[in-house]
Amino acid sequence: MNLPSAPPAASTGPATYTALAPGPDFRHELVIKRSRFITVLRRVGDEPSARALLGSLRKEFYDARHHCSAFVLGPDRSAQRSNDDGEPSGTAGTPMLDALLKRETRPGTRPAADLSDVCAVVVRYFGGVLLGAGGLVRAYSESVSSALELAPMVRRERLGLFTVAVPHADAGRLENELRAAGYVMTGNSYGAAETLVGLAMADDDAVIAAAVARLASLTAGRAVLTGVGTDWVDAPL
Structure with missing residues (x-):
């Protein structure tokens, strides 16, 4: 048999991206001005799986005031959603999603913001001190970013x-x-x-x-x- 004159064509779209390592949910907690921010990260492959995480945490932390969420899916990160869950508009879900999208990994020397197939839920227990819009944005962003810095990742x-x-x-x-x-x-x-x-x-x-x-x-x-x-x-x- 003769070899083809050209190799089989590669598929289109990204050939690599970063994801959470397989395993149990990753959890990390911050206390900011007496409010508890509990971040839970889960590797997910579709929207129903992301929503299932949110549903399970609403049951587990039934007495918390807010269960804010964000997720990004697919090698090309084409599916992106966020929800403020009662916090002032744009102060929780959006900064959480930004933290997911801007998280950089360094496979070698080139930083790459390519994290995907991840859902983040931040459960907030209000501590009695108002943070203001800017304070909420910083708190939710820091909660997710600090969890991502510690969570195990794979290519x-x-x-x-x-x-x-x-x-x-x-x-x-x-x-x-x-x-x-x-x-x-x-x-x-x-x-x-x-x-x-x-x-x-x-x-x-x-x-x-x-x-x-x-x-x-x-x-x-x-x-x-x-x-x-x-x-x-x-x-x-």
Whole structure:
């Protein structure tokens, strides 16, 4: 078989973003002028999941005066919502959302504001001292920002999924060569005459083109890299 003249095209949209690490909700509390601000962060994949967090915290902290919320969803952060829950308009939900959107991570040396798939709820117990509009904005922003500084984070990476069809006798050697070169191996499937060797790599045109060239070298131009989709995986920051 001949290799394609061009590598399979990468998907559009961001290929990486930052998210909370999998696990239980992250909680952090601040006391500002006797008011308690309890921030709860949860990794969420859709709006119903974000609203479920808010609902559960309304039940848990049923006697609190405010349950303000903000969330951002999707690799491109296309879904963004916030709610002041009775605080003066724009003093709670908006600064909370701004804190989520402006939170920077530094994978290497380039800071990136790319946090997504996260819902923040700030539960406020009023302490008897009025903070004023400016004070509320600062308090809700600081509550979320300080929680984000402490919460565990991961990189979400979109990987392209591929298969390579080779004779059964060649599958083991090719799999070992690709693994040694740093590719993620996703398992093999077996037909009557061929083995489909599965692998994954960054969903990036240059990376895919390099894989095509490496396969040409390893198989004397006989193997074809076939795209079968994409998937998101967690990687350390």
